[in-house]
Amino acid sequence: MTFPFPRLYAIIDPAQTGGLAPVQVTEILLQAGVRLIQYRDKRGSSRRLFEGSVQIADRVREAGGIFLVNDRADVASLAGADGVHVGQDDLPVELARRAWGIGRPQGEPAPASRHSGLVGCSTHTLAQVRDADNTSADYIAFGPIFATESKEKHDPVVGLKALGEARRNTRKPLVAIGGITLDSTVDVIQAGADSVAVIGDLLKAPEMGARAREFLDALRSC
16 A cells, blocks of 8 residues: 555445435535545445446546445446455455456556555454455455444454454554444544544434544544
8 A cells, every 4th residue: 555545434335325325425525525435335236336336436536535346346447446345255355356357348448546456355353354464455444343233234343452453463554444433433543443434423424524524633633
C-alpha cells in the first residue's frame, strides 16, 4: 500500500439505506468528505450489483476516492471499481487478484484510477489475520469488534483486546469492522486500527452527511 489509507471506510448496503438509492448515498457521503466506499449487496442480483457499482464508481472516481465492491472481483473490474473486498467464504486473495480484468473486452483498458486492483480481506480470528498477512492483500479487515445487526449471521465478537493483538500480527493496514459507532470509533483507533468500517451508524443516521462529518472530525482528533 503506497498511499495513506482513509480512516473512515463507509460500507453501503441497499438493505440499510432507508429507500435511498446507493448512488444517492454515495453522493451524500462524498459531499461530507468520505473518500473510501465499499458497495455490498448480498440480496440483489449480479445485474443489480453491477449497475449500482458502475454508478458509484463514476462518482467516487470524480471525487478522487477509492471504491471497492464486496465479494465479486469480476463485477468490480468490469464496473471500473478500484478493487474488491473478499471474505473467508469468497475467492482467496490471490485468485481474486488473478480474476481482476477477467471478462473485460480484449484491449479495453480499465477506467483510469490511481488505486486500481486493490484486494482487501476479511478476518475473524488471529490465525486468519496471520494467514492474510502472508498474502498479497492490500489491507486486512478484522471483526466484528462489537455486536452488529448489519449481517443476519455474523462471527463471534472479538473485542478491542483482540484488535490490539491483530495489530501486532500484521503490518498491513488494519480495518476494524462490526458494530462501530461514533462513540466507540476513537477507542477502536487507539486499540490499533488504521481505519473503521461503518455501516449502520452512518446509513441509519437521521442526517447521514452530518454523521459522516462527525466521524471524520473524531478520526482526525485521534
